[in-house]
Amino acid sequence: MRSWVFFLICVAFAAGVFGGARLVGNDYAFFAGYVVLQFIVLAQAWNILGGYTGYVNFGSAAFFALGAYTAVFFHKFHPLPIPLLMLLGGSVSGLAGLGMGYLALRLRGAFFAIATLALAVVLQTLVVNWNYVGGARGAYVIRPESVWLIGNYVQYLFLLMLALAVLAITTARGIERSRLGYGFAAIRDDELAAEACGVPTLRLKLIATTLSGAFMGMAGAPFPYYIGYVQPAAAFGLDYAVNSIAMPMIGGTTTWIGPLVGAILVASLQQWATVTISSELGLLVVGLLLVGFVVVAPGGIVGLVRKHFPAASPGPRLGRESKTADAP
Amino acid sequence: MSGPLLEVANLGKRFGGFVALDGIDLSVARGERVGLIGPNGSGKSTLVNCICGTLANDTGLVSFDGERIDRLDTHERTRRGIARSFQLPRPFASLTVAENLLVPMLYAGNARAGARRSATELAARGADLLQLVGLADKAGHRPRDLTQVEMRKLELARAMAAEPRLLIADESMAGLSQVEVAEIVALLIALNERGVTIILIEHVMRAVMQFSQRLIVLVSGAKIADGAPDAVIRDPQVERAYLGQ
Numbered sequence: 001m002r003s004w005v006f007f008l009i010c011v012a013f014a015a016g017v018f019g020g021a022r023l024v025g026n027d028y029a030f031f032a033g034y035v036v037l038q039f040i041v042l043a044q045a046w047n048i049l050g051g052y053t054g055y056v057n058f059g060s061a062a063f064f065a066l067g068a069y070t071a072v073f074f075h076k077f078h079p080l081p082i083p084l085l086m087l088l089g090g091s092v093s094g095l096a097g098l099g100m101g102y103l104a105l106r107l108r109g110a111f112f113a114i115a116t117l118a119l120a121v122v123l124q125t126l127v128v129n130w131n132y133v134g135g136a137r138g139a140y141v142i143r144p145e146s147v148w149l150i151g152n153y154v155q156y157l158f159l160l161m162l163a164l165a166v167l168a169i170t171t172a173r174g175i176e177r178s179r180l181g182y183g184f185a186a187i188r189d190d191e192l193a194a195e196a197c198g199v200p201t202l203r204l205k206l207i208a209t210t211l212s213g214a215f216m217g218m219a220g221a222p223f224p225y226y227i228g229y230v231q232p233a234a235a236f237g238l239d240y241a242v243n244s245i246a247m248p249m250i251g252g253t254t255t256w257i258g259p260l261v262g263a264i265l266v267a268s269l270q271q272w273a274t275v276t277i278s279s280e281l282g283l284l285v286v287g288l289l290l291v292g293f294v295v296v297a298p299g300g301i302v303g304l305v306r307k308h309f310p311a312a313s314p315g316p317r318l319g320r321e322s323k324t325a326d327a328p
Numbered sequence: 329m330s331g332p333l334l335e336v337a338n339l340g341k342r343f344g345g346f347v348a349l350d351g352i353d354l355s356v357a358r359g360e361r362v363g364l365i366g367p368n369g370s371g372k373s374t375l376v377n378c379i380c381g382t383l384a385n386d387t388g389l390v391s392f393d394g395e396r397i398d399r400l401d402t403h404e405r406t407r408r409g410i411a412r413s414f415q416l417p418r419p420f421a422s423l424t425v426a427e428n429l430l431v432p433m434l435y436a437g438n439a440r441a442g443a444r445r446s447a448t449e450l451a452a453r454g455a456d457l458l459q460l461v462g463l464a465d466k467a468g469h470r471p472r473d474l475t476q477v478e479m480r481k482l483e484l485a486r487a488m489a490a491e492p493r494l495l496i497a498d499e500s501m502a503g504l505s506q507v508e509v510a511e512i513v514a515l516l517i518a519l520n521e522r523g524v525t526i527i528l529i530e531h532v533m534r535a536v537m538q539f540s541q542r543l544i545v546l547v548s549g550a551k552i553a554d555g556a557p558d559a560v561i562r563d564p565q566v567e568r569a570y571l572g573q
Contacts, residue, residue, distance in 0.1 A: 195406075199435045
């Protein structure tokens, strides 16, 4: 299926989801749905770097928070429409991803992961000490009650996150089926061999860190408007870092379907646990699922399905997908 | 363009106090089949790594087709036409055999050809290479399904997919049976007949002698012999290096 056809199908599906949620008429559906969609974006974003190229990023929360604090900054400096704030948040986080790439991409494995964690700590410290965006005490962002054409503001935020999720899924799928995707897979499997095959590994890894960071930043930008009050401990929260890793790993990291399935499953479970048992139980659910999948099904849900139904494995991607092998 | 395809001049490489390469000079003509031999630790793999860009040389220079390349990244050298196979096969484990060939075709082959090829053209070229190395029936398999000799063939096919002018085969026959060694030698000669210059690094002397038009011997990071294979193996210095005094 061509990328634009897939995109149109996603848009149609998203329109159906939004229409269905409006028919339900329950505000909580939009509140909970927003979180699930946000994690779909974060999971796809993490997977572009962690799943496709094999570089594990423990600093997802930092990119998410950069997007959120970009929105806070502009909210105080010069209020802008949220779609524009998402673009700005994405740009700032994308640049941070590029910078992190230059600094850390010569590291591999645990060393790279530790470097990304260190980046999150450094950025959190900077934000804690930056009074203009609220510092350690946090910042209030009063959102309007309603928005033109859509009405309820939370529904508007839900719609924006839905659009971003469609964009993230389409981008991830597009990468997977392109020249870039083969380059990423080669890097993940054997970087030295990839370089010997003509793959410009550093450039491709920088593309991955930039794209991954940008999507995380875009997901973070509406967060202050969703939550109303943002503080460093919330924006840089452990649950963003853990969920961003756990969801693709539970779903399966080598394809766009894995993070989508993982995010829907885990985020929905967390929402259910939050409402029915305890809000603290969410991370426990993720932890247990992650341990279970690492032990029982390291390939995630997608890996399990492919193991038991080999016919579900895709054939050569580039050959099926496009008539010309486009350069990234 | 006339002149040698590969020229290495005064190439030096140290690892701390250990001198791995000590002022190596060599040149390889277009279309030539060169054997590179030497005892373990003589610097063969270091030389290959310096030529391919995996290691940076400390002194000297490497020129390819008249252009100095020793400050270029590995992928840039591959795109200029230098490809290698690895001593221990390093396939892309998550990709199929056919997709393993697609990576160099997309990144090096297209750059060498100066054009984007259609997916159909790429598939046809991959199928041709797999046919040449005898892996046509394994195209859809993962590398983990291949035998040792098939893995070696995949290494060579993947190197060829980059459309090199110079192929460096690093111990492609280690651990193979006599029949399998003969298969790989025949394959390398077939690749050479397609116009590819080949440097073969090997310990299997029968294969080296059968394959090489010229033999270079390294010992302790220095070149001690360079010439016709029959003459080189009778060289007293070479005999001393291999058999001791």
